[in-house]
Amino acid sequence: MTPSEPSHCPKCHSEIPGDSPGGLCPKCVLEGAAATPSATSTGHKAGSPPSVQEIAPHFPDLEVLERIGTGGMGAVYKARQPQLDRMVALKILSHDLAADPSFTERFNREAKVLARLSHPNIVGIHDYGTAGPYCYLLMELVDGVNLRQAMQAGRFSPAESLAMVEEICSALKFAHEEGILHRDIKPENVLIDSKGRVKIADFGIAKMVGEDDRPDVTLTLRGSVLGSPHYMAPEQIETPGDIDQRADIYSLGVVFYEMLTGELPLGRFAPPSQKAAMDARIDDIVLRTLEKERQARFQSAEEVMTQVGAVAERPRPPAAPAPDRDAGGTAGSLSSATLTGVSLAILIATAILTSGSIFSYKVTKVIGGIGLSLSAIVAIVGFILGCVALTGIRRSGGRTSGLGLAVFGTVGWLILMIPMVGSQFLMMPMPGSGGGISFGPWVLIVFLILPAFLAAFVLVRTLRRWAGGVPREDGGRDFPGMGRGLALVVLLALAGPILLLTIPRFLPEPEVGMSHAERQVEAVKRESERMMAAWEMNAVVESSGMNWHRGGPEVILPLKIHDSFRAEFRLALYDGKGNPKRYSQVGPWEPAQRRTRIRVEDFETCRLHIGTIIDSEEVHCGIAALVGSTGQSGFMVADTDFAEWNFNVPENQRLDVPLATAGTYEATIARLEEEVDGKTELNGVLRLEVRLLER
Amino acid sequence: MPEIKTFAQSGAQAFHTTRWTMVMRARGDAPEARVALGDLCEAYWTPVYRFLRREGRDEDESEELAQEFFSRLLSGQAIDKADPGKGRFRSYILGALKHFLSDRRRAEGRQKRGGDAIIESIESRDGETSPEMQLPDAGATPTDAWFDRHWALAVMERGLITVEKSFGETAKKRQFEVLKPWLVGDVQGLSQADAAAELQMSPGAIKVAIHRLRQKFGDAIRREIAETVDTEEEIAEELRYLIEALQAD
Incomplete structure (x- = not known):
């Protein structure tokens, strides 16, 4: 066990002699023993x-x-x-x-x-x-040691202290809820068992042995025996008859401080972070538990636990011991920091999602919806958290960093949600007004985003002054300039819609000479064209390089058609240059018909056709037909051209036929491939057209 | 001696009377006193052996001489000559050893280096602390301080062994090895978190374990010293003296 090289004692830094037992510095070891x-x-x-x-x-x-x-x-x-x-x-x-x-x-x-x-x-x-x-x-x-002994075994790291305090809080919270005060929280009464669990001893014993009978505990002999007054809340010494749970919280604060710094918070003591490197938020918690006035303290053990939990859960790199900071308000900076971080992250995410949705309807529908509801929730949560934070900041007299962020979290973020939500709704198709209103981005900026930002700015400023507790020149009201601010906000919020409604050129041109029914028909037509564009694109992309004969690609086409229309489906075959080559009528479709799923085996009975085209001029392999059925009877493929096709139905291939009256429709399509020099090339696309027949 | 009661925890009622007290009372006559002295001599064989080595003898010779010294001690010759009633066991051993060596030199009729030193008789010595005894050739003959330092090391080693044994074998032993460095106190450079990770214990449990280890070690050291002095005050004093002896090196 004797070290081969001379090493140095980590404590006294002197060289450890080679003949020292256990390789330990003998002097320090024996001194340690003498100290025990x-x-x-x-x-x-x-x-x-x-x-x-x-x-x-x-x-x-x-x-x-x-x-x-x-x-x-x-x-x-x-x-x-x-x-x-x-x-x-x-x-x-x-x-x-x-x-x-x-x-x-x-x-x-x-x-x-x-x-x-x-x-x-x-x-x-x-x-x-x-x-x-x-x-x-x-x-x-309890098989273990008390906190005093544990502290002698080594200073607690901030993280360990937080964990200890959380457990102590849990016990205090429980007891306080049962109406029991400890009255004598000190390291000697905090036990740690051999598994490291915290156990608080001597709950309420102080009262039992009659602390109430002795008004001045510090002066009686009993008082000095009872425990060090250092852990007692000021009111516990001054008015022992009138103490509540906040006295325990003070004592907890002393223990917390001692765990972190190894010292008692006596006189004008320094915040813990000046004594050792730690998260500055711990200062806020410790100082607030040690407020001389119990009104300024944490009001319940649960509050302490929440704050401690928040710091423990998201540890920040320790700040270097900082110059003396005003031990002012605290809750604000903590909660506002948390909520603002979350809010900002989601704000950015939503902004991306929303802007994306302007360009792609599909994205709007799928992701935009999620983003919207998510950001709405965050806005509301942010509002509530912000209110809490602001109250805390105001109570502390505004001596808190993070005020601006807290205010932003409360109102700014909520207002910024308005253009986001607004733009989402405006981009959606509205059946009653002849299709979606198409806004240019500048319209959005001028009428929604800009006013919202202005409103946010004004509100944030007003609220900041209020929460900051800045003394006002004219005194009196709690909400300086609130009335003016609110009026401006309302005005700005109304400005957009009013302008939109009064200036007709911002609205889409109404189609002259069309009846309402015709406009609806047009809307559906446009809608279907738009969807087809997307579908077509998908079809091309997704079918490339796949082998039809092995099952073929399947594309799900979402169709949304108002169910008071009849529509006609038509299959069209296009060549590589985009010119239509062949059509196949597959309608009409009755809205009353429900969606049916047809399997390929059923085709014979349904008289539907599927197969490979062998054109007279060139070989187009891999074309499919589809189509609908009323269920048992099915309906016919109108175009006789299909009869010329050479059917080659892969076994068990499923064909989904969309016949729902509303909702998502499915259609199976096929690609048009061409064999050039023995190589298969994608040469065209099959397009499904939806034509409206009558209302 | 009501203070000594604290050591009754170890279960050995014999500690009410220290082994050394027993030896002294019996003046080496009673058989149990002989056994007690034997135990003590076994415990402090190392400092004596080192002392002999330090005087320039080789391993075999030192060992032989230590053997002879202790057997003479146990046979009661030295006890009779010295008055152990006044000295600490540590002082007594050193005094007896010097006696033994000078007797031997005289008997062999050859004065080794340092043989012309004035050797104080053990009777004249102050029992409380070891007197400074200046030997002309300190390089060859170890000083009292040197001996005391090695005595302290022996006490420490015995304390460590006792604690280590109490950890037993296997997993617990590992705990001792990992936590041992904390015996010197709370040290900045040592990471309790690392130790906790290595032993798969929670940070709180580590603190409990370290505290217990120190407690055990402290008790072991005190018990070790308690075999040679009587009261709790004397134990504390002897411990302080041993710490000083280590510094004197």
């Missing part, structure tokens, strides 16, 4: 706690093994319950029963409440009562 208090030596200051021999006769059901600790509240013994074969901790309260006859009653009352506290982070109470001259509590035995 003997495990069994207990504080003798608290008088003389009863010895094991003294108490054992009073507990016939227990095997009292040894005393494991003494404190102001009493002594703790390790004991075994032979019946249950488990180890327990027996706490004997140091209280002179004779001196205080009302104690037993209070003890029983309090213990009953405490025994109900069942939480993984709270040392459970199995039993309580009086035995001989002793009041005792039988508790869960």
